[in-house]
Amino acid sequence: MAKKVITESFLRQAFLKDVPDSFRIYRGQILTPAAKQFLKDRQVPIRCEANPGTPPMGLNPARGAPLGEKASGGGRSVKQKPEHMTHLRGGQLVRKDDPRILFRGQLDRFQAEVLLVQREADSWTDSLLQEGLQEILERARAIMRAEVLEEALEPGEFLHVKEQEIRAISHDPEKFFEMGHLVPAKEMGCAVLLLNRLRTLVRAVEVTAVSAFGQEKNPARPDIVRALNRLSSVIYVMMLRAFKMSSDRNAKFSDGDISTLVAKVVRSFRQAAGPIPVELSARHVHLSSEDVQTLFGADLTNERELSQPGQYLCHQRVNLVGPKGVLKNVAVLGPARGRTQVEVSMTDARDLGIAAPVRQSGDCAGTPGIKISTDRGAVTLKDGLIVPGRHIHMHTQDALDFSVKDQDIVRVRVGQDRSIVFENVLIRVNKNYRLAMHIDFDEGNACGGSPDMTGQLLRE
Numbered sequence: 319m320a321k322k323v324i325t326e327s328f329l330r331q332a333f334l335k336d337v338p339d340s341f342r343i344y345r346g347q348i349l350t351p352a353a354k355q356f357l358k359d360r361q362v363p364i365r366c367e368a369n370p371g372t373p374p375m376g377l378n379p380a381r382g383a384p385l386g387e388k389a390s391g392g393g394r395s396v397k398q399k400p401e402h403m404t405h406l407r408g409g410q411l412v413r414k415d416d417p418r419i420l421f422r423g424q425l426d427r428f429q430a431e432v433l434l435v436q437r438e439a440d441s442w443t444d445s446l447l448q449e450g451l452q453e454i455l456e457r458a459r460a461i462m463r464a465e466v467l468e469e470a471l472e473p474g475e476f477l478h479v480k481e482q483e484i485r486a487i488s489h490d491p492e493k494f495f496e497m498g499h500l501v502p503a504k505e506m507g508c509a510v511l512l513l514n515r516l517r518t519l520v521r522a523v524e525v526t527a528v529s530a531f532g533q534e535k536n537p538a539r540p541d542i543v544r545a546l547n548r549l550s551s552v553i554y555v556m557m558l559r560a561f562k563m564s565s566d567r568n569a570k571f572s573d574g575d576i577s578t579l580v581a582k583v584v585r586s587f588r589q590a591a592g593p594i595p596v597e598l599s600a601r602h603v604h605l606s607s608e609d610v611q612t613l614f615g616a617d618l619t620n621e622r623e624l625s626q627p628g629q630y631l632c633h634q635r636v637n638l639v640g641p642k643g644v645l646k647n648v649a650v651l652g653p654a655r656g657r658t659q660v661e662v663s664m665t666d667a668r669d670l671g672i673a674a675p676v677r678q679s680g681d682c683a684g685t686p687g688i689k690i691s692t693d694r695g696a697v698t699l700k701d702g703l704i705v706p707g708r709h710i711h712m713h714t715q716d717a718l719d720f721s722v723k724d725q726d727i728v729r730v731r732v733g734q735d736r737s738i739v740f741e742n743v744l745i746r747v748n749k750n751y752r753l754a755m756h757i758d759f760d761e762g763n764a765c766g767g768s769p770d771m772t773g774q775l776l777r778e
Contacts, residue, residue, distance in 0.1 A: 453475075488555050506564075517553040595753060595772055595773075663759055731774045
């Protein structure tokens with residue numbers, strides 16, 4: 319069965335080995351805005367084709383029809399919305415018991431319950447639980463928006479901890495909270511019981527999501543189902559925390575004590591498991607302000623934000639011209655830098671016919687040059703072509719959590735079925751960084767790279 323929703327993550331994984339000349343999409347499939355931009359960036363044209371056996375316009379008459387088209391139940395034309403039907407999106411009508419409408423209703427109810435618990439939480443002394451409730455509400459709203467607008471849902475972060483870390487903590491309370499799993503009882507207090515109610519409600523939302531999107535072999539919205547499952551883990555961790563705070567009646571916890579406890583839990587987890595997001599870095603160029611004007615005659619245009627704060631993919635593209643070949647439509651990253659630098663993989667360097675050394679960004683002394691061209695002009699570098707050395711960006715708090723410092727060299731295991739231990743990984747620490755390990759596509763292909771791939775920091 320063809321995948322119903324084509325996301326950017328799906329395309330990134332599909333294009334790991336090769337970028338096709340065109341991308342075929344059948345009627346009834348949905349291409350998210352981020353996926354469309356992904357194809358546009360790589361100049362891959364989209365071919366829309368009829369899928370044999372698929373009803374016109376990609377709609378299943380049993381699930382819904384747009385206004386003015388024939389709807390289910392007698393084959394009559396719908397000119398005015400019947401009371402037993404409602405809008406799914408745009409002019410498309412479905413029955414009010416459609417699984418997707420039931421899912422939205424359950425998600426709406428969950429948000430209403432979160433608001434009631436927030437009102438009660440105004441009297442709680444644990445400010446971090448209050449913060450967590452607001453993050454849960456915002457996540458639920460993001461899930462609703464992603465479903466209604468058919469947008470991809472990116473992983474979230476709660477209580478200063480990433481989703482995958484929260485899930486691991488929820489599965490091992492003995493390790494992180496020094497107590498076993500909770501069996502709810504009325505003596506546990508109002509905070510624990512209210513959170514437990516939210517946990518059961520979000521599980522009900524998850525069940526309706528599976529019914530609406532996840533029964534097929536390839537579920538239509540695995541991102542939504544996964545996000546709801548993680549919300550359940552988040553709420554359970556909050557229950558553990560609330561119970562821990564109230565279990566010692568003689569202890570009085572200040573905000574500072576609470577923050578210390580959370581930092582200890584997170585640090586304990588990261589030192590034990592240490593999941594580090596791994597991102598594949600494609601060939602790209604950093605340009606000086608002078609070269610920007612030569613090549614484009616105008617300032618760089620921000621097309622999409624990157625994972626590192628302040629960095630972005632530019633609308634502009636360049637060609638790299640070497641003795642043996644040309645790499646076209648190469649990405650430009652902004653903002654402009656003090657000097658121009660070109661980063662390619664070993665495979666790219668061979669295609670260009672240039673022996674590029676492995677260097678960390680900024681270390682360009684003694685490196686080969688290359689010609690960069692556009693329709694407007696060209697610049698020829700005397701040096702600046704490198705194969706970027708693998709490295710990890712860390713916030714200062716991340717460095718403390720992992721017990722490393724700036725410029726340390728570490729080993730990281732990446733991947734699962736084809737896992738590889740990467741040696742000589744440089745740690746870069748800055749208060750403006752976001753945790754992420756960067757490797758190029760050659761390295762990513764070697765370890766079976768995927769959009770949600772993580773690395774494990776290895777210790778002697």
